Amino acid sequence: MDLPRSFTIRESSHRIHNPFTSEKLAALGRALHLAPGTRALDLASGSGEMLCTWAHTHGIVGTGVDISSEFTARARARASELDVADRVVFVHGDASGYVADEPVGLAACIGATWIAGGVAGTIDLLRRSLRPGGILLIGEPYWRQDPPDQHTVEACHAGGKDDLRPLPELIGRFGELGYDVVEMMLADQDSWDRYQAAQWLNIRRWLDRNPEDELAAGLRAELAEEPARYARYRREYLGWGAFALMGR
Template structure:
């Protein structure tokens, strides 16, 4: 769930950190499945997932609900993992994964559901990402946005930055985020929120990935950066992010 993407691929440090992740957000497989069930997905629905990562949402929903769709992601590593995952689940004929910059991507035909989970920088924020997704969506379709929010009032700028925010105004409290969607002309019709357990599974699993990579690649040019991350991130996460930062997926329908 990086905040900034530059160039034509994700930074290596991110793909190392999440090398064994199937879901690149603080969602467990159970929460992802619960979201699919809550949306009452039906066979034949067409989906677009921008910044689709390793393709777990599209692939498991294709298996469980018979949907079809396209995922778009800037990471060559994760796009290939998504294609492998689709084949593993027997849904390669239902979903396709495109290596491309998702910002500005519009489906060639209107879809029933357009999603961007945890990557609203592709539209320069929530408002721009909702507008981008609307270009691919049929009238009456569903928009999915995954976005951080503050669980508690942030006491100072240092705490905000420790939560990967630029400042305290970078994220909203949950009620204010819901109101923002309304101000954009959308009804919030469902939501599934991460909890501390799903945050732990997302963040703590990164530390083992970092350590194993470091043991295997001590002379790599990124070794110093990976060592610094492994040294500092567990304490930073438990002191700040685990307490203050929430995350959820919100289903929207235009009014």
């Protein structure tokens, strides 16, 4: 049980595995006004940057669950680096059915709603761990512009145009599911650049060290094509945001 090796190569230098800068992540933490001691659950927690930095800054405690053994190890190291290892725990495992042992005040899945089949399924999974009056935090892509054709859709890593919604429709969908949107933080093109472009340097440095690896040919082709494809499609058409929700 683990992520494909190609994914961890692409994001080997990333602390945040979505198009958020550290500044945006910090701003989101401040915007949520988290009380010290707030218990959090982060499903698909990646390298643990959200839990670790918010534990350090805001005094929260909690658990992160991620399928990547490499990212989980990084999360534990980050907790030690920030001296919060006594406040946050990281579990290597399948987040798709994980429910906290006791109710939490913040239940999050930032950019991985595929773990429960989409937004509705992930909200349903998270609410099983949430105490009354707690906050759900969902990270999800949306269309910045209407994609003109299926080629554009696929270049944005979507199977079909209807797999994603424009931002107003995504916010409306949260309401249909019975939740108020009480805060949001959106990626911009600069934070997308920082997320995507860092992958190209990671790939190139890995290729220089591992020219004979079985993944080298595929990653070499990706590096040759991906920067222009990103600039033409995802940078223009794909948005991403983190949305704080409270049940009605």
